[in-house]
Amino acid sequence: MHNDRPVEGTPNICIIVRNADGWYAHIVCDVAPSPLPPTGKSVGIDVGLESFATLSNGVQIANPRHYRAAERTLKQAQRRLARRVKGSNRSRKARTLLANAHLKVKRARWDFAHTIARAPVNEDDHIVVEKLNIRGMVRNRPLAKSISDAGWGIVLNILLAKAARAGRVVVAVNPAGTSHICARCGESVPKRLAVRWHSCPYCGCALHRDHNAALNILKKGGGTAFGEAQPLGGPQNREPHRL
Ligand SMILES: [Zn+2]
Structure with a gap:
């Protein structure tokens, strides 16, 4: 071995x-558990469309483009197998190539997810995320958003496991209204999905839409005073949870 x-x-x-x-x-x-030293910092994470996620400190995590190439190879391998005569030697070889391509995509996803989940666990004591419905039971959610939610599901599971081991607390909040409410003054500033910038007519706050959302997510999960905040993981809860 x-x-x-x-x-x-x-x-x-x-x-x-x-x-x-x-x-x-x-x-x-x-x-x-191997607890990490407290940092006194907290972070809110908004799962986005243009970027994979935006943190409440304004950092944007780009969509994982590095496995696009692996996905292309996967498609080619699928087409190749479809062309081969079933049961033939050549078909068997094509099947092996396809299986290898699948494996490569899977590993690239996991690698990305581990890298993304590592940073907030190292840097923050308190991590606030959106409560998502990965199985798509939330209606009226744009398709692209649902796809990024699925990728986020993998990251979240890894994040919960890492956080539990490190003694960090992860809280999930209802994301409703987080992109409309002004993170600074709390006024409602409705905007269509195409509007990428939050500029508040009440207090003059101007932020990227997703940055504003991440700040609201952080606020929502900021303390036990918020009724909808539910701890998902932490020192007392070592099992990774599925959302
Ligand atoms: Zn405002």
Whole structure:
């Protein structure tokens, strides 16, 4: 067996998986939490359309373009397999190539998700996210937004696991109204989706639409006084949650 890293903690479960490129043993271990030192900082995260996510400090995380190439290879492999005669040697080879392409896309997604989830866990004690419905039960949500929500679902699960281990608190809030309300003065400033800039006629606050939304998300999850804030993970809750 080739070990990609030393086994930590007490091994509990071992799952043997056959992937396109070989056999894998997933070893699930009980590990003690390793809390990170408090930073006294908190962050709100808005999942967007133009950028993958915007943080309440104004940082924008670009959409993952690096796996576009892998996705293109995947499409080619699918077409190639479709052209081959079923059961033939050439079809078998095409199937292997397709499986490898799938694996590559999957790994690129996971890699991206781990990188994105790492930063807020390292930097912030208190992380506020949107409560999303990944299975698409929220109606009137634009299609593109639903797709980015699905990508966000993977990031969120990883974020929850990392936060639990590091002793960080993750709170999910209802995102309703977060893009319309002015984060500075609290007045309602309705805008269509195409309007990318928030400029408040009441207090003069001018921000990118998603930055304003991220600030509102942070505010909403800022304390227990907010009725809709629900802790999703934290030191007391080590199991990753699914939304
Ligand atoms: Zn305002």
